[in-house]
Amino acid sequence: MLVRFDYPGTLNSFLDGVAADDYSSGISIYPAMDVVENEHASVVVAELPGVKKEDLKISFENNILSISGERKPFEIPQDAHVLLNEISVREFNRVVRFSHKIDGENIAAELENGVLRVTVPKAESARSRTIEVK
């Protein structure tokens, strides 16, 4: 219907007709994303804790939504000893390709509590409608 993620053997099998690309290196998916859809728009939700607005770039071209940026390392005092380091800091680039027409002028994004929400409105022609039988 909407997007397809190409990483090894996970979602493709059961997300029939859904298409997207992951150009990031490695197998692990980062950031984790949800894509949901209603009558008027698709919403792409991505978990980006610790990422600042200015380190995030969102673009839309050729019906492809691209979310890229960088999670920068935490600032820690010079004399600090690191005891545990589970959080990875890295650059990221994820792409969602839409198969229906998008109202590109009205894409909106918000970043709150480490969660990015991009609302991608469908073009008028792509919205579902009920056809009355005359």
Added chain:
Amino acid sequence: MDGKNKQVLVKPYNSALVKRDEQFEALVTIPLANIYETGNAFVVRLDMPGAEKASMNLTIESGRLRIHGTVPQLYDGQASVIVSEIGPRKKYVRDFQLGEGIEYDRVEAGFEEGVLTVTLPKAKSLLPKQITIR
């Protein structure tokens, strides 16, 4: 800083990322953490994207620091889900074992960009001391 002290003073309990927790009777997510130590404090950082500041709850009991936060629904429940990588994420819980060298009364916490920062000051008895020779 004495290397032997580190593990005793702040030790994370959980290692699995998701587990069933008897107390909360629901699937909980264990947030990833970083810990560093300076001359006068331990600082714990946890990735808790989507959690609301108001839902954050930190308790210290019997030398155990428990961090708990709740994530509201990330999108309208009526929408159809096309891609789901984030998964159901309702509650973050993680415990840390604290040694006796922490001043519980002066523990501070802040939440920014989905990252919780907890500062655990060392007790005076642990701080480096200069001894003057008379």
